[in-house]
Amino acid sequence: MKQDIAHWYAARVKYHTEKVIKDFLEEKDIKHFIPFQKVFKERNGKRIQKEKPVIACLIFVNTDYMTAMSIPDNSGINLSYIYNNDTKQFQVIPDKQMQDFMFLLDFSESVMLIPNENLKRGDRVRVIKGDFMGVEGELVRFKRHRRVVVRLEGIFSLVTTYIPGEYLEKI
Secondary structure (H helix, E strand, O other), X not given: OOOOOOEEEEEEEOOOOHHHHHHHHHHOOOXXXXXXXXXXXXXXXXXXXXEEEOOOOEEEEEEOXXXXXXXXXXXXXXXXXXXXXXXXXXOEEOXXXXXXXXXXXHHOOOOEEEOHHHOOOOOEEEEOOOOOOOOEEEEEEEOOEEEEEEEEOOOEEEEOOOOOHHHEEEO
């Protein structure tokens, strides 16, 4: 892995600090992805709309290694990158996986987020028709239906809604 090329890194952050970190990264013009969703809460009889992270305490940063290392050191921002024990380096998320992950989170609120350990590995597939066209992942049966899983290894997986078999091709 070249040190001066931008990669996607996943990092854990303290609870309720995602918005502060998002503002910091935007100010420094560092590409990142922190998915937020709008939620409604009742307070004193009033309905209040708030934003909360889809995945608590997890952010994604797209930058080179040196910039990634400098974020927690120079900013006062407390984050720790997810470490890959096999490679003895930060976990790098391939661009295509990250694009598919962002697309699925942005596309639909009905996408399910599940931990990686609950799935069994299946055939690698590409969606060739429909709303998810171009998404690559694993074919799994989940709740008795065919679905495509986009994995961010060691972090999370996203499961699509039902996809007909004719919309898939094996990679």
